[in-house]
Amino acid sequence: MEFSFNEEELMIQDTARQFAQNQLKPNAQALDHHNDRELFLSQVKQLGELGFMGINIDSQYGGIEAGSVAFSLAITELARGCASTAVTTSVTNMVAEVIQAVGNEEQKSYYLPKICSGEFYAGAFCLTESTAGSDPSAMRTTAVRDGENYILNGSKIYITSAEYAGVFVVWAVTDKEAARGKGISCFLIDGNTDGVTVAKAEDKMGQKASATNEVSFDNCIIPATALLGEENKGFKIAVTELAGGRIGIGSLALGLGLEAMDYGKAYIKERQQFGQPLANFQGLQWMVADRYTELEAARLLLLQAASLKDDKKPFSTQASMAKVFASEKANDACYTALQLLGGAGYIKEYPVERLARDVRITSIYEGTSEIQRVVIARDLFA
Known part of the structure; x- marks a missing residue:
């Protein structure tokens, strides 16, 4: 590397x-x-x-x-x-x-x-359903072949950018008799296709400017040419591409953690108590030292996974390691930064309050921390 x-x-x-x-x-x-x-x-x-x-x-x-x-x-x-x-x-x-x-x-x-x-403006990754989150193989959205078309029915939830996406990548069951995960196909659907309905954006804890929507398909007719890859082999596409997405979310978490800690560090250098800057106190210095050390480790894990991907080598386990570590340590960093600010950290006037809300989802979306540990453990015990 x-x-x-x-x-x-x-x-x-x-x-x-x-x-x-x-x-x-x-x-x-x-x-x-x-x-x-x-x-x-x-x-x-x-x-x-x-x-x-x-x-x-x-x-x-x-x-x-x-x-x-x-x-x-x-x-x-x-x-x-x-x-x-x-x-x-x-x-x-x-x-x-x-x-x-x-x-x-x-x-x-x-x-x-x-x-x-x-x-x-964006592309949307339509995989998650109300009954198929960490286990996407349990999806219920269907695509039935009808001559030169497919007819889609079902819905997806928590879809990033759905209301302004130009194209949706959508997974649906095309063979109900196949074993779970074996009869799923992937489709490309234009955002303005008839039969596609995007619900209002969810009112979220953080990352509020990014729309997160439910997307419904009601007898949505799409041409057979919309099939992405081979029929009934779409589940592998989702698993493969999610690994790359985890590098993105881990990197996003890292950025939030660094921004929060930089703000917190600057704050305690200026803020005085007991006649001296807060940064002079060893307890706070060690909090800062620990968080920056963890964020640097996260950065190296992310770069390792990205480097392996660029070299076209297996990287899924490394991506999961990077994602779980970066997202959890970034959460720690944002909450440490909030603590460094004391009461000011809880006030919206200061950016740390927003950063702490924004970072929370990073250990959930693109695969929860628990799922990352499942991926890592499967590789270790294979």
């Missing part, structure tokens, strides 16, 4: 850092309080125009071919500015990578340029 970045990776990291500091960070508090959809989407579109929606996508389809390490670096920096924007970027990249990995030439040529350019 390389411990230094190439020129392109450094440029992407720096561009993401500047965009986060100049564009995202000044607006993050307002988006959290007022949910200004127009402002949010304008920022997302700018990221598309800068190339951040196709970081690991081939240039022939409008991507920048920078790789997974660059993706991790970019998401970490964007999260420091606005977690809602970072998760939209992460999931959209995941959707693009699904299409690139499994799609045929017609599908790739049609959808990828629209995602990479920002013409589509």
